[in-house]
Amino acid sequence: MVATKIFFGTGTSQEPNARGLSRKHIIEGLMASLKRLQLRYVDVVHAHRPDPTVPIFETVWAFDYLVRNGHALYWGTSEWSAQQIQEAVTVAGTNLLIPPMVEQPQYSLLHRERFEVEYEPIFKNLGYGSTIWSPLKGGLLTGKYNDGIPAGSRLEVNKEYLKHLVAGLQTEEGRLEIEKVKKLTQLAEDKLGCTVGQLALAWAASNKRVSTVILGATKPEQLRENFGALKIIDKLTPEIKEEIEAIVDNAPTHPSTWGR
Secondary structure (H helix, E strand, O other): OOEEEEOOOOOOOOOOOOOOOOHHHHHHHHHHHHHHHOOOOEEEEEEOOOOOOOOHHHHHHHHHHHHHOOOEEEEEEEOOOHHHHHHHHHHHHHOOOOOOOEEEOEOEOOEOHHHHHHOHHHHHHHOOEEEEEOOOOOOHHHOOOOOOOOOOOHHHHOOOOOHHHHHHHOOHHHHHHHHHHHHHHHHHHHHHOOOHHHHHHHHHHOOOOOOEEOOOOOOHHHHHHHHHHHHOHHHOOHHHHHHHHHHHOOOOOOOOOOOO
16 A cells, blocks of 8 residues: 655745645645556555645635546545544535545554544444554654763764653653563563563554554564564553553543443
8 A cells, every 4th residue: 555645845945835735736746656666556645734825615616626537545644633624524425525534643652642532433333444643652662772872873873853752751651651661571572472562563453443444663683683573463452452552541531421
């Protein structure tokens, strides 16, 4: 499957239509992407962020055009709120346009609230799919940062671009997350015979609301290790999941339905 995203544009152009979700940029952006990919169409094209400066009808209309003309099989969203997704689906239904079908949100053992609470009605009522990103939280859930930032790592090589992540490791919350990763590492090795990264990927993939897990490997050996998570999914018994929950201690609170 091949997917691409539209919003921020490429290069250094400051032209007003070089970014965002106007009809012009959406169509021109995908055409340029297809040219770079040397493809006739992509399987999915995502609206990489919501664009409050453009009427939602215009955005939905543009993506409908791309799908109807065979440039993409489906279109989806990325980091949209549940309300924005519902609005796009409603506009599409009202105007006989093709609605978005999938969201690309961040989701991991250490980042759960939005996916598990806010998006739940979208998954349940619309059958919306998901392609989650950062399931290892920028590499934190591999254990590589347990004792600092190693040379050659992503946070060391791209420390200026990822300075917010580097700074996050120095906070009280960051130090607490490192301690959680250390405990998860012990659990993975003792109970599952796997790495903590494989445990984290298997945990994310085992969620019925997760359609696809996006991997961010930079080396072949990392990719091979990631694929090993597939063998761990069936080992995540209710008892093991309870132990995981006890360690991370961050299960989101769902709003009360008052008995309904």
